[in-house]
Amino acid sequence: MTIRVLIADDQALVRGGFRKILDADESIEVVGEASDGLEAVSMARRLTPDVVVMDIRMPNLDGLQATRRVVEVRPMTRVLIVTTFGLDEYVLDALRAGASGFLLKDAPPENLLVAVRVVARGEALLDPAVTRPLIAELAKRPGARPELGAQLAELTPRELEVVTLLAAGLSNADIARTLVIAEGTAKTHVASILAKLRLRDRIQCVIFAYESGLVRPGEVPLP
Numbered sequence: 509m510t511i512r513v514l515i516a517d518d519q520a521l522v523r524g525g526f527r528k529i530l531d532a533d534e535s536i537e538v539v540g541e542a543s544d545g546l547e548a549v550s551m552a553r554r555l556t557p558d559v560v561v562m563d564i565r566m567p568n569l570d571g572l573q574a575t576r577r578v579v580e581v582r583p584m585t586r587v588l589i590v591t592t593f594g595l596d597e598y599v600l601d602a603l604r605a606g607a608s609g610f611l612l613k614d615a616p617p618e619n620l621l622v623a624v625r626v627v628a629r630g631e632a633l634l635d636p637a638v639t640r641p642l643i644a645e646l647a648k649r650p651g652a653r654p655e656l657g658a659q660l661a662e663l664t665p666r667e668l669e670v671v672t673l674l675a676a677g678l679s680n681a682d683i684a685r686t687l688v689i690a691e692g693t694a695k696t697h698v699a700s701i702l703a704k705l706r707l708r709d710r711i712q713c714v715i716f717a718y719e720s721g722l723v724r725p726g727e728v729p730l731p
Contacts, residue, residue, distance in 0.1 A: 511628045514557040515541045516548035516574065517590075518566045522613075526561055526590070529617045536624060545569025549577045552585055558628045561620075562607070564591045564598050572601050579606035586627040590620065603711050609633035632709035656720035662704045668722065670697045674710055675717035 513530055515538060517523050523541045530536045539555045542548035546569045552560055560578055564571040575587045588609040589602045599610055608627040611619060626633045660668065666687075673683045684694040698710060707713050717723045 509535075511536045511559060511624060512539045512555070512557045513537065513624060514539055514548065514551055514555060514560045516543075516545070516551075516560055516566065516571070517541075517563040518543050519563075522563070526620065529620050530561075530624065533621055536621070545571060545574030545577075548574045549581065552578045553581050556582065557585055559624050560585060560587045561624070562587050562589050564589060564602065572598065572605050575602060575607050576605040586630070588623055588627050588633070590623075600715070603715060606708060608709055608711070630709070632711040653719050653721070656716060657722070659705055660720055660722055663701060667697055667701050667704075670694065671701060671713060671717050672723055674698070674701075674713050675723040677714070 513536055515523050515526050515530075517526070520543075523543075527538050527541065530538050539557055540551045542551050544566045548560060548562065548566075548571075549569070551557075560575075562571045562575055562578075566574070569577075571589060571591070575589070578585055578587055586608040587606065588611060589607045590611045590613055591598070592613045602610060608630075609623050609632060611623045611633070623633050663671065669687065670683060673686060678686065680694045680698060681691050683689075683698075684691040687694070698713075701707075701713060702709065705713065705716060707716060
C-alpha cells in the first residue's frame with residue numbers, strides 16, 4: 509500500500525530535500541508541500557495524507573499548533589516532527605499535541621524513510637538522541653494529576669507492570685525478556701493499555717505514566 513505524505517516546512521530547500529529522499533521510495537507518494545502551519549492543516553484536510561512530516565518553527569501557525577489541528581481534523585493522519593531542535597519544551601509539547609514521532613534533521617536520510625513507515629503503521633518513534641533526555645525531563649516534572657491517576661484502576665496488575673517498563677523506554681522485546689513472556693504477549697498488553705487509557709501510542713503512554721503518578725522521579729532506571 510502506498511503511503512501518502514505531506515511535507516510541511518517553511519524552507520523550500522528543506523522541502524525539496526525531503527521530497528527527493530521520499531520520492532526515491534516507490535512505496536511512498538508525496539502528495540503536497542506546505543510552507544506554513546495554516547497551509548499544512550488545510551492541505552491535510554484536503555489531501556488526506558497518511559503522514560505529515562512537520563517542522564516546528566513555521567510562520568502563521570507553528571508546527572505544534574498545526575499538529576494539534578491536524579490530529580483533530582484528520583485523526584487517522586500521523587504527524588512526524590522533523591526539526592533542528594533537540595530536547596527542550598518543544599519535544600514534550602509536540603507529543604502532547606498528538607505527534608507520533610520526533611526526528612532530528614541531522615539524522616541520516618534513510619532514517620526519514622524508516623520513520624515515515626513506522627508512524628504510518630500506527631506506531632510511535634523517537635530519535636534515539638531524544639528518547640533518554642525526554643524520559644529524564646518527564647522525571648523532573650513535579651506533581652501528579654489525580655484525574656489521570658484514577659484511570660489506572662482500569663489496568664490489571666500485569667498491565668501496570670508493562671506501563672512502568674514503557675516509562676523506562678523499553679521496547680516490546682525488552683519488556684518480554686524482563687517479564688519472561690512472549691514478545692507477542694507483550695505487544696498485546698501494550699495494545700490493551702493504549703485502548704483502556706485512550707492513548708494514541710506508547711510515547712503518550714510514557715507521558716501518562718509520569719503525569720498520572722504511577723512512576724515517580726528516580727523510581728525507574730533510564731535505558
